[in-house]
Amino acid sequence: MNDQADDNKEIVDESPNRRDFLQIATYTVGGVGAGMAVWPLVDSINPPADVLSLASSEIDISSIKVGQSVTVMWRGRPVFVRHRTDTEIKEARAVPLDSLPDPASDEERTQKAEWLIMVGVCTHLGCIPNGQRETDPKGDFNGWFCPCHGSHYDSAGRIRKGPAPTNLEVPPYQFLDDTTVKIG
Amino acid sequence: MNFYKNIVLPIHDWVDYRLPVFSYVRKNLVDYPTPKNLNYWWNFGALLGITLMTMIITGIFLAFNYTPHTELAFASVEHLMRDVNYGWLIRFMHSSGASMFFILVYIHMFRSLYFGSFKAPRELLWIIGVAIYLAMMATAFMGYVLPWGQMSYWGATVITSLFSAIPIVGDSLVTWIWGGFVIGDNTLMRFFVVHYLMPMIIVLLVFFHLWALHSHHSNNPLGVDMKTPADSIPFHPYYTIKDLLGLGVFLTFYLTFVFFAPDYFGHPDNYVEANPLVTPAHIVPEWYFLPFYAILRSIDDKLLGVIAMFSAVSILFVLPWLDRGRVRSAKFRPIYRQFFWLFVADCFLLGYIGAQSAVEPFVTIGRLAAAYYFAHFLIIIPLVAKFERPLEPPESISAGVLEAQLKSKTAEPAAQLQGAE
Numbered sequence: 001m002n003d004q005a006d007d008n009k010e011i012v013d014e015s016p017n018r019r020d021f022l023q024i025a026t027y028t029v030g031g032v033g034a035g036m037a038v039w040p041l042v043d044s045i046n047p048p049a050d051v052l053s054l055a056s057s058e059i060d061i062s063s064i065k066v067g068q069s070v071t072v073m074w075r076g077r078p079v080f081v082r083h084r085t086d087t088e089i090k091e092a093r094a095v096p097l098d099s100l101p102d103p104a105s106d107e108e109r110t111q112k113a114e115w116l117i118m119v120g121v122c123t124h125l126g127c128i129p130n131g132q133r134e135t136d137p138k139g140d141f142n143g144w145f146c147p148c149h150g151s152h153y154d155s156a157g158r159i160r161k162g163p164a165p166t167n168l169e170v171p172p173y174q175f176l177d178d179t180t181v182k183i184g
Numbered sequence: 185m186n187f188y189k190n191i192v193l194p195i196h197d198w199v200d201y202r203l204p205v206f207s208y209v210r211k212n213l214v215d216y217p218t219p220k221n222l223n224y225w226w227n228f229g230a231l232l233g234i235t236l237m238t239m240i241i242t243g244i245f246l247a248f249n250y251t252p253h254t255e256l257a258f259a260s261v262e263h264l265m266r267d268v269n270y271g272w273l274i275r276f277m278h279s280s281g282a283s284m285f286f287i288l289v290y291i292h293m294f295r296s297l298y299f300g301s302f303k304a305p306r307e308l309l310w311i312i313g314v315a316i317y318l319a320m321m322a323t324a325f326m327g328y329v330l331p332w333g334q335m336s337y338w339g340a341t342v343i344t345s346l347f348s349a350i351p352i353v354g355d356s357l358v359t360w361i362w363g364g365f366v367i368g369d370n371t372l373m374r375f376f377v378v379h380y381l382m383p384m385i386i387v388l389l390v391f392f393h394l395w396a397l398h399s400h401h402s403n404n405p406l407g408v409d410m411k412t413p414a415d416s417i418p419f420h421p422y423y424t425i426k427d428l429l430g431l432g433v434f435l436t437f438y439l440t441f442v443f444f445a446p447d448y449f450g451h452p453d454n455y456v457e458a459n460p461l462v463t464p465a466h467i468v469p470e471w472y473f474l475p476f477y478a479i480l481r482s483i484d485d486k487l488l489g490v491i492a493m494f495s496a497v498s499i500l501f502v503l504p505w506l507d508r509g510r511v512r513s514a515k516f517r518p519i520y521r522q523f524f525w526l527f528v529a530d531c532f533l534l535g536y537i538g539a540q541s542a543v544e545p546f547v548t549i550g551r552l553a554a555a556y557y558f559a560h561f562l563i564i565i566p567l568v569a570k571f572e573r574p575l576e577p578p579e580s581i582s583a584g585v586l587e588a589q590l591k592s593k594t595a596e597p598a599a600q601l602q603g604a605e
């Protein structure tokens with residue numbers, strides 16, 4: 001076999017010949033086929049339909065008093081719902097935007113000033129910041145404090161100090177009426 | 185700068201000097217001398233290897249979504265089928281793949297019987313093969329239990345109860361296997377673990393299988409050894425391309441079932457969740473167990489039935505010593521050849537009987553077929569080996585190939601071949 005191939009080389013010049021074409025065609029078809037066979041396996045690891053379908057939660061906020069927070073679940077993650085005090089709102093709105101690591105105004109982050117709703121997952125590495133309970137440490141900015149690596153969030157859930165890169169995420173939500181919010 | 189010369193080659197040499205993986209592959213898959221006359225029946229080993237890999241990979245992805253618990257197993261499989269992306273495809277590739285695996289292995293085994301590939305010096309290769317076959321059956325049986333349908337549950341009950349036929353310790357053995365007094369959570373968990381473990385053991389056995397194979401090289405349709413380099417051609421590209429063509433045909437066959445008849449080899453009762461209080465009207469094993477199931481049922485005594493069934497497989501282990509005939513290939517064994525085909529027919533007949541209910545005339549036919557199965561190994565094979573007068577096989581593979589060419593009506597290809605040599 002090898003002899004034969006060597007013979008061929010002497011006769012045929014370097015330009016691609018029939019055999020090169022067949023070889024490239026075989027590898028291409030094989031490669032595309034392998035890719036198509038692997039994709040279903042890779043995709044099966046993605047969230048399945050039942051997980052994706054847990055898309056929205058409705059909550060009754062009538063019993064949350066001023067200064068209180070509750071935590072609800074949305075897509076398996078905690079969502080913080082806080083009935084803010086006037087002080088908190090004032091503090092949050094008084095901060096100059098250009099002093100923030102991730103500038104966003106309090107108005108952009110809330111639909112109604114007294115209700116702050118956000119995903120309670122630290123944007124650093126995924127811990128759940130403290131600050132929901134009255135007795136929790138709230139950090140240097142009267143909001144939330146992540147115990148894992150010390151990220152401080154203010155009363156609008158914006159990152160102020162520490163390693164987290166961005167503000168706590170605001171999920172899509174909608175007030176269905178004065179006492180009901182639909183998250184998602 | 186030449187990428188191949190300056191980067192690839194030095195790395196290749198550096199590694200190969202310390203751990204000769206590349207030389208190993210070259211020796212065993214590229215330059216490997218292979219008889220030049222192998223026909224398509226020699227494709228099936230390679231196809232089995234590819235199917236083994238397919239089963240392991242799809243199995244791992246199934247396990248990502250499976251829960252080995254009696255309350256959750258059935259639902260977890262339904263969840264896989266309905267909600268997981270391509271879950272249906274992965275499951276059907278695995279379930280139809282099991283049937284493909286057995287189709288391939290039966291052809292592979294009958295090939296070895298026909299061409300005498302189990303004879304010296306390939307006895308251990310054959311014996312390791314039989315061990316692989318046993319491991320495959322155990323794996324398939326336990327896998328079928330996992331979806332926890334009615335067939336899973338009652339199939340598992342019946343098969344594990346076979347061990348209760350063993351005198352004295354039988355009942356405690358079954359309780360031990362079950363981890364309880366019925367098939368339950370403990371059983372399901374251990375079956376899942378063992379079902380995941382066995383394929384790894386099969387991989388190990390296949391490694392030894394191929395080690396033995398490469399020690400004495402493949403047999404071939406003429407059944408004579410390779411003697412001179414003229415008898416062989418390198419594995420690559422000749423047999424890689426031949427195996428690739430076979431793979432294409434096989435995948436077409438396999439995927440036709442996966443996409444168009446995924447439940448063809450299954451049983452509708454297995455879409456009903458296991459119910460320990462109700463046995464389905466007809467319980468039948470998977471098709472690949474049917475011949476042995478027929479042998480089990482052909483004897484009325486519980487213990488003897490079980491012994492007959494296990495002997496039917498175990499007898500394969502000693503086949504190399506039952507057939508002491510010198511000539512390997514059935515091509516040159518006019519009598520053996522006829523009994524070979526009778527034996528194939530008998531296996532199909534047993535399979536058919538295994539699928540019927542145990543009523544007349546099936547019972548009597550089944551008994552005769554089972555008796556013939558054993559007679560083939562214990563009486564016919566030794567006697568034929570002793571008294572048959574085989575034709576004289578050709579001196580070498582080249583001589584045999586040439587002879588065949590000359591005999592065929594068109595003289596031209598033969599002339600070409602002569603010219604080439």
Ligand code: HEM
Pocket residue numbers: 225226227228229230232233236289292293296299301302306309310312313314315316317386390393397401402403404
């Ligand atoms: C996972 C299952 C198996 C795999 C992956 C496998 C793989 C292979 C491969 C790649 C070959 C060489 C190619 C060929 O001859 O087709 C081979 C040869 C052989 N196998 Fe298997 N095999 C398996 C099961 C079995 C079983 C169950 C038996 C017998 C009970 C068996 C008996 C043999 C024999 C006797 C040969 C030598 C054939 C010859 O050289 O003519 N194998 N096997």
Ligand code: FES
Pocket residue numbers: 122123124125126127146147148149150151162163164
């Ligand atoms: S995870 Fe919150 S600070 Fe690191």
